[in-house]
Amino acid sequence: MIVSDLYAELALHVHDVAYAEITAAQWVTFIASASRDARNKGWYVRLDDDESLTIADNDFDYDVPGSFARIGAIYQGESIDGATVYLRRVPDAHWVIRYDGASPVPVLHFHTLSSLESGAALKITGQRRPTIYTTGGQTIDAGMESFLRERAKYYALQFLAAGRSEYATWRQQMALLALQESEKFFKAHPAEFRAEPGSILVKGRE
Numbered sequence: 001m002i003v004s005d006l007y008a009e010l011a012l013h014v015h016d017v018a019y020a021e022i023t024a025a026q027w028v029t030f031i032a033s034a035s036r037d038a039r040n041k042g043w044y045v046r047l048d049d050d051e052s053l054t055i056a057d058n059d060f061d062y063d064v065p066g067s068f069a070r071i072g073a074i075y076q077g078e079s080i081d082g083a084t085v086y087l088r089r090v091p092d093a094h095w096v097i098r099y100d101g102a103s104p105v106p107v108l109h110f111h112t113l114s115s116l117e118s119g120a121a122l123k124i125t126g127q128r129r130p131t132i133y134t135t136g137g138q139t140i141d142a143g144m145e146s147f148l149r150e151r152a153k154y155y156a157l158q159f160l161a162a163g164r165s166e167y168a169t170w171r172q173q174m175a176l177l178a179l180q181e182s183e184k185f186f187k188a189h190p191a192e193f194r195a196e197p198g199s200i201l202v203k204g205r206e
Contacts, residue, residue: 001145003031004136010149014156014171022156024136030159032133034151034182038144041186043193044070044127045141051077051084053108053122061107064097067128070199071097074108077121086123090116097202106202127196129205143192147185154178
């Protein structure tokens, strides 16, 4: 599902399929607000494994790839029958995440290279923070669709629920119901969005 699919669904929920009261751009903002709430509640999203780093001679520091917010494990690759496989986990005690002082980019610092082979690829596993959406074409983080729907619906109905008409009152009631539904997701906090046990926080990407 992409963002525009979600806000089309939401527009139907609030009886505004023509976007006469809430524009597409405003829907994106409400969905982004909902995702920011999830970030601030400590939700994480599983990242695809990264295999972009290669060990170099006498190089102890490597930029943490992409948008990793937590690193679960690092594996060293080796070639078997012409294919790179990652069977050897680098012990957690052999590396740390830190800043090198000259750059704001967090780095992986290896305490020793004695167990690492020059030229070997590294695989990194971990998690990132939920996406803060800016356009309708972005893909929704898998598994977050229901939470984002209810939370964005709450923000939208609050936006619409001005006045004392019967319709405004209905919207106020529906806003509260949407808020309650979204809060249920926070209380349940699905396991796939929790910080992986033993994973290390990447400094500066909280």
